[in-house]
Amino acid sequence: MRFSWSLTAGAALAAVVVLCGAPGAQAQYSDNKIKLGILDDFSGPYCTDNCMSPVNAVQIAVDEFGGKINGVQIEVIHGDHQDKPDVGVALAERWYDTEQVDAILDVVYSGVALAVQEVARQRNKAVLYSMAGSDALTGKACAPFSAQWTYDTYQLPNLGEAVPMLGKTWFILSADYAYGKALVAGVTRSVTNAGGTIVGTVFHPFGTADMSSFMLQAQASKAQVIALGDAGPDMTNAIKAANEFGLIASGVKVVPLSMDLSAIAGAGGLQATQGMIMALPWYRDANPPKSEAWAAEFEKRQGSMAPYLMAGLYSAVRTYLLAAQATGTDDPKKIFEWMRGHVVDDAFTGHGVLRADGRMVHDVYLVQVKKPSESTGPRDLANLLAVIPGDKAFRPLDQGGCPTVAAAGK
Amino acid sequence: MSATALFGQLLLGLINGSFYAMLSLGLAIIFGLLAIVNAAQGAFYMLGAFIAWMLFQYLGIGYWASFVLAPLAVAIIGMILERTLIRRVYNLDHLYGLLLTLGLFQIIQGMFVHWYGTSGQPYDYPDILTGGHNLGFMFLPTYRAWVVVASLIFCFGTWYAIEKTRLGAYLRAATENPTLVRAFGINVPMLVTLAFGGGVALAGLAGVLAAPIYQVNPLMGGNILTTVFAVVVVGGFGSILGAIVTGLALGVLEGFSKVFYPEASNMVIFAVMIVVLMIKPAGLFGRER
Known part of the structure; x- marks a missing residue:
């Protein structure tokens, strides 16, 4: 009797939900669906690991909602911008204007991201970045419904907090292009402010295979x-040379700024990378047990180790979908209000905050790569040295020059 | 910068130069004997490294066996391509050979990018060549010393085989006057195929030597190819000794530029190339034809 009563109550509750929830939802979600577009490099140099990792990362978030929010379908599409800003802009315009895409996601390569940012701003549309790293996206080029989730070029080299732990004299080896120069400026500023000294800076051309000369110069300094x-093969070759020429064995701390633990296998494994220091926006113990569980799910789908860029992408999409669920709408204004008002607590971070300039502020983890003898398995790669709090890791809100923030402050 | 530190840079330059020497030597042989500007040489270098990696990854075959097997496999692939494709352009202008091999290079590189991506594969040092020695002015990794020794042996061995042995004499004669050499009962097409195989095997060998030092990456051949071409132009297209000496010398020059003006280190070889082309268009060791 008791059983059938609860069954009836359940059915009644379901009826109420259907009556109140579903029609409301139909009225609020444009085109009666939530459509997300991943805009990345699906064929060129920024596509790694068969190009599908962003699709898998986003799909995990969508699957957690059962593919639906308040009875409305979540649809995910992806497009290849070929690392060309004009192609990226054309795709973004088509997606927003005629294909009912509610939010554009990820956008590897800042050259394209900065162009897409303008498209989103003109249309008051939502865009969520994980792989795009230019700090201009939350600075001078910020947009009202844009969020940069994972890292940026201010945070990566912002290592002042690590100076007491690592040492006072620094040598910088960097790539001779804008990204490398931004990182050098960042390291120089943060290390000098923390009382350290830069004893040498070398810019090498893009695509330099042999880094041994620079390692000798670093040793002499x-x-x-x-x-x-630097990044990609240049960085890997620099790491290999640092190891080969005995710098790491002699106690020098090597800090590859663009490195992730998921890239260790490709850089020669623990044998070649042991002792390296990295400042990571995320690692698999960032917010246990959620982070570990997410990493395991990603690795099951993708077949390779979870990178922090993908954890950030997942978190951005999950937060967006939570907002769409809670507000019952896909209106970017309401969604971003909700996202800015709620702490991010998921596999990526335990206490992330989305700021008015679009920066998602979260902790950064200073880790050291283990010796091969210390590692218990292919995922056990690093020891945590310190947690750098988000407000120390990222650029302060008032220093970015985001026009909407400056206007709000007046 | 102290004198001892510069001595370290000199040694590093020689190490890198020995890579250039091996790669440009292969190019010089193929051009000197077949009159083909082999733009696919970088792909054979990459293949050498990748085959070594694959032998280890899939079959558990280590460095020393790969040191023999990978160049052999590269030679076989090269000889198949020579027999089926490259042979057809011998009688045409040099440009056709260049375009054909450039196409082959793009296809081979494209296949590996498709299969393995561009993030690179790791390859370990052989156990007995790990570690290094402190020479006082620099730390010399054992493996780098091995690279210099191995490439010098192979470079001068190849030079000796072509310039001083009977087989080398046949080869040189076959390129000067194939009809006459054939009249002596020598299988000239076979000789040419073997010469091509030998030339690309040198690139494959350089690839195996490079695998533990650099990342095994589908794009590694493209990065080094342009530099190697410049080396061959400076040395004189087709000149065996020129390729070896210029490879070593330009490696040293590049090493020094990494100390004094690193931003220009990838350009200094091309600056030299331009000067040489203006003063001595046939190259430092080349003969006017």
Whole structure:
């Protein structure tokens, strides 16, 4: 009797939900669906690991909602911007204008992201960045419904907090292009402010295979810390050379700024990278047990180790969907109000806050790569040295020059 | 910068130069004997490194066996391509050979980018060549010393085989006057195929030598190819000794530029190339034809 009563109550509750929830939802979600568009490099140099990791990261978030919010379908599409801003802009315009895309996601390569930012701003549309790293996206080029979730070029080299732990004399080896120069400026500023000294800076051309000469120069400078401001194969070759020429064995701390633990296998494994220091926006113990569980799910789908860029993308999408669920709308204004008013607590971070300029502020983790003998398995790669609090890791809100923030402050 | 530190840079330059020497030597042989500007040489270098990696990854075959097997496999692939494709353009202008091999390069590189992506694969040092020695002015990794020794042996061995042995004499004669050499009962097409195989095997060998030092990456051949071409132009297209000496010398020059003006280190070789082309268009060791 008792059982059938609860069954009846359940059915009644369901009826109420259907009556009140569903019609309301139909009225609020434009085109009666939530459509997300991943705009990335699906064929060129920024596509790594078969290009599908962003699709898998986003799909995990969508699947957590059962593919639906308040009875409305969540649809995910992806497009290839080929690392060309004009192609990216054309796709973004088509998606927003004629294909009912509610939010554009990820956008690897800042050259495209900065162009897409303008498209989103003109239309008052939502855009969520994880792989795009330019700090201009939350600075001079900020937009009202844009969020940069994972990292930026201010945060990556902002290592002043680590100076007491790593050492006072720094040598910087960086790539001779805008990204490398931004990182050098960041390291120089933060290390000098923290009482350290830059004893040498070298810019190498893009695509330099042999880094041994620079390692000899770094050795001669007697620096305690070497920061690497390059990326991709250049960075890997620099790491290999640092190891080969005995710098790490002699106690020099090597800090590859663009490195992630998921790239260790490709950089020569623990044998070649042991002792390296990294400042990571996320690692698999960032917010246990959620972070570990998410990483396991991602690795099951993708077949390779979870990178922090993908954890950030997942978190951005999950937060967006939570907002769409709670507010019962896909209106960017209401969604962003909700996102800014709620703490992010998921696999990516335990206490993230989305700021008015679009910066998602979260902790950064200073880790050291383990020796091969210390590691218990292919995912056990690093020891945590320190947690850098989000407000120390990211650029303060008032220093970015975001026009909407400045206007609100007056 | 102290004198001892510069001595360290000199040694590093020689190490890098020995890579250039091996790669440009292969190019010089192929051009000197077949009159083909082999733009696919970088792909064979990459193949050498990748085959070594694959032998270890899939079959558990280590460095020393790969040191023999990978160049052999590269030679076989090269000889198949020579027999089926490259042979057809011998009688045409040099430009056709260049375009054909450039296309082959793009296809081979594209296949590996498709299969393995551009993030690179790790390859470990052989156990007995890990570690290094402190020479006082610099720390010399054992493996780098091995690279210099191995490439010098192979470079001068190749030079000796072509310039001083009977087989080398046949080869040189076959390129000067194939009809006459054939009249002596020598299988000239076979000789040419073997010469092509030998030339690309040198690139494959350089790839195996490079695998533990650099990242095994589908794009590694493209990065080094342009530099190697400049080396060959400076040395004189087709000149065996020129390729070896210029490779070492330009490696040293590049090493020094990494100390004094690193931003220009990828350009200094091309600056030299331009000057040489203006003063001595046939290259430092080349003969006017």
